[in-house]
Amino acid sequence: MHAYRSHTCAELTKSNVGETVRLSGWVHRIRDHGGVLFIDLRDHYGVTQVLCDPDSPVFEQVEAVRSEWCIRIDGKIKARDEALINAKIPTGEIEVFIQDMEVLGQARELPLIVFGDQEYPEETRLRYRYLDLRREHMQRNMALRSDVVASFRRRMWDIGFREYQTPIITASSPEGARDFLVPSRLHPGKFYALPQAPQLFKQLIMVSGFDKYFQIAPCFRDEDPRADRSPTDFYQLDMEMSFVEQQDVFDTIQPVIDGVFEEFGGGHTVDKHWPQISYADAALWYGTDKPDLRNPIKMQDVSDHFRGSGFAIFAKLLEQPGTQVRAIPAPGGGSRKFCDRMNKFAQEQGLPGMGYIFWREGEDGLEAAGPLAKNIGPERTEAIRQQLGLGKGDAAFFLGGKPADFEPVAARARNVIGEELDLTEKNRFAFCWVVDFPMYEADPETGQVDFSHNPFSMPQGGLAALEGDPLDVLGYQYDLSCNGYEIVSGAIRNHKLEVMIRAFEVAGYDAEEVHRRFGGLVNAFQYGAPPHGGCAAGIDRIVMLLADEANIREVIMFPMNQRAEDLMMNAPSEPRADQLMELGLRVIPQED
DSSP states (O other): OOSSOSSOTTTOOGGGTTOEEEEEEEEEEEEEETTEEEEEEEOSSOEEEEEEOTTSTTHHHHHTOOTTOEEEEEEEEEEOOGGGOOTTSTTTTEEEEEEEEEEEEOOOSOSSOSSSOOOOOHHHHHHTHHHHTTSHHHHHHHHHHHHHHHHHHHHHHHTTOEEOOOOSSBOOOOSSSBOOEEEOSSSTTOEEEOOSOSHHHHHHHHHTTOOEEEEEEEEEOBOOOBTTBOSSEEEEEEEEEESOOHHHHHHHHHHHHHHHHHHHSTTOEEOSOOOEEEHHHHHHHHSSSSOOTTSOOOOEEOGGGTTTOSOHHHHHHTTSTTOEEEEEEETTOOSHHHHHHHHHHHHHTTSSOOEEEEEEEETTEEEEESHHHHHHHHHHHHHHHHHHTOOTTOEEEEEEEOHHHHHHHHHHHHHHHHHHTTOSOSSEEOEEEEEOOBSEEEOTTTOOEEESSOTTBOBTTHHHHTTSOGGGOBBSEEEEEETTEEEEEEEEBOOOHHHHHHHHHHTTOOHHHHHHHSHHHHHHTTTTOOOEEEEEEEHHHHHHHHTTOSSGGGGSSSOOOTTSOBTTTTBSOOOOHHHHHHHTOOOOOOOO
């Protein structure tokens, strides 16, 4: 017999009754039923109930066992009584009577309990992650992640892509976040950078004549953490193709993403139609470039109904350039109680409030109610109702100002309204492409123009487009949104050197700096660069959606905490003096 096991803890069935077997695993739960000890023995695959009574030669040893000890048992399989069968587990028809036992690893008093669904502070879970990972739902999440990655690989190979690895130690490149720098011992005073993405290398792969590339790529960005974003590193399905246009990329990646969601979506409906929505329309309708289309609510511009109206706040606001009033329709939200609740929500978001109108049955038919209705009068109120397509029992909420200032709150309010009024569909994955991103944005304080998205994207209209107002230039850039999360981002690349140089000049980078910072790409583009484009899909975020988790750390094996600390491995840590000396570095103490 094998030194540790003849079977896993998920294999044994009624057909094995009478056999002598060897199992190894962790003590999941212990129950003492009048001197008979029952142990749920757990390994990665499942649970088997083993038992021991005073007739067993190792009864005293088994009595000493505690939760999460790692043990090996030999025993004889018995059929459970009909009334004691546990249909919830594959091994529920049998149990194993212990004849011999070996303790493989004792466990101290546990800082968190593996059995059950107890909640623990995140600090405890991350500090003892190896225990947290033993819990059933974490084992399930990590297995799902592994299976999703394997599925992505198979699907990419099946459509003619090959996987190529790109460097981990490289030069700094602008990807919209801070780099993690790595000091060079051989070149004192100089630094490498961990790649924020394989952006430049995958473009160089295309210039090198490899028609299709993909990689399950680690990416490193020194970012502020969020529930859906790791503060240090993440993995993405990175792909690039030559001789393609934007639609070619969409047509290539959609079956891959669709297939993975079908395979691992747990029976959720997976939308087959992926609409393409311009960035401008996404901001107008949803207040965000990652809309959740399970929620049918679309915001609308209703500024004209408030210009010169009796509602002085909006009327005066609209006299200022660049301002707007938008309405958030709320079908079924036509009660004062709900409207007051949403007004309070807006105040919690830092706004003075959120105006509203709701429609109800009045003495003479349909009646508009609420402060706004009284101020603007029945004619304007009726025009708003008709524009929004609302009726009795419905409501509308209003926000005004410069769109960039109120859109984030409007987007959150739309989500809350959709949830509270049960308008947002559950058990569905809804996708949309957001396209036509602006190439540039202006700093609201300084007016300085910089890239708003990927700086290596091809501007729509090419070189000619770069001679006008930079804020009017759109790029061949695109994101894929699913249920309110961005899961794919990509672009058609700027493969023409003169267009690339001019694009960077518009953002304040002269040709000399472009050559200095991106010399490898600049040089390569002088030797016949093909048109190319691609995208990257966030593995962590996709698995988070498939696992129905709200926090990305639930699907990462060893994540950092919110302060970008690894509590288990004590990172970041202070370097030793000899390490700093070898690198020619000195740490300057920070003042408190």
